[in-house]
Amino acid sequence: MSATGRGASARSASADREIVIARVIDAPRELVFEAFTEVRHLSRWWGPEGFSTTTQSFEFRVGGEWEFVMHGPDGTDYTEFISWTEIAPPERIALLHGESRDDPNAFESLLTFDAEGSATRIEMRTVFPTKELRDEAVEKYHAIEGGRQTLGNLAAYVTEVAQKGAEG
Structure with missing residues (x-):
C-alpha cells in the first residue's frame, strides 16, 4: 500500500528532519500510555541509560507543561521543557520538547501506542x-541511541509493573 494524500507529502517533506524509533513492549497499551501520563511513572524510567530525572512541575493536559532536569551519568544537568499539544488516550500523545518554553530549536514529537x-x-x-x-x-x-535506550527503560519498567499487577 502506498502513502498518498496530504499526510504522505507532509511526511516526505520532513523526512530529512525526523527521527523515528519504535519498539514492541510486552505490556498492555493502557499501561504503556499511563507510564507517560503520571509523573510517578516518568521519574522511574525517563531518559537514556544512566540518566535520572527530577521534575520541577508537571501538568498532563493539552497546553500543560512538564519542566524537568535530566541528570547525566557524568554529572551534567540538562534543563528540559515539554508542552503537551495533543492527548488522545490511549492512542496518541503529541508534544513540543526543548530546553525552555521559548526555545527556538524545540522539536515536535508524536507518540503512538498500538495494541498488538x-x-x-x-x-x-x-x-x-x-x-x-x-x-x-x-x-x-x-538522539537515536538515546531514544532506543529510553524506550528500553520504558519497556523494562512497564513489564515489571505488569508482572507485579498479575502477581498481586
Whole structure:
C-alpha cells in the first residue's frame, strides 16, 4: 500500500528532519500510555541509560507543561521543557520538547501506542525545525541511541509493573 494524500507529502517533506524509533513492549497499551501520563511513572524510567530525572512541575493536559532536569551519568544537568499539544488516550500523545518554553530549536514529537495482542507497539516520531538540528541531535547528543535506550527503560519498567499487577 502506498502513502498518498496530504499526510504522505507532509511526511516526505520532513523526512530529512525526523527521527523515528519504535519498539514492541510486552505490556498492555493502557499501561504503556499511563507510564507517560503520571509523573510517578516518568521519574522511574525517563531518559537514556544512566540518566535520572527530577521534575520541577508537571501538568498532563493539552497546553500543560512538564519542566524537568535530566541528570547525566557524568554529572551534567540538562534543563528540559515539554508542552503537551495533543492527548488522545490511549492512542496518541503529541508534544513540543526543548530546553525552555521559548526555545527556538524545540522539536515536535508524536507518540503512538498500538495494541498488538497483549503487547503494545510504541512509535516515537520526532521532527526537528531543520535538518541541521536533527543532525546535531544525532551526532552530538546521540538522539537515536538515546531514544532506543529510553524506550528500553520504558519497556523494562512497564513489564515489571505488569508482572507485579498479575502477581498481586
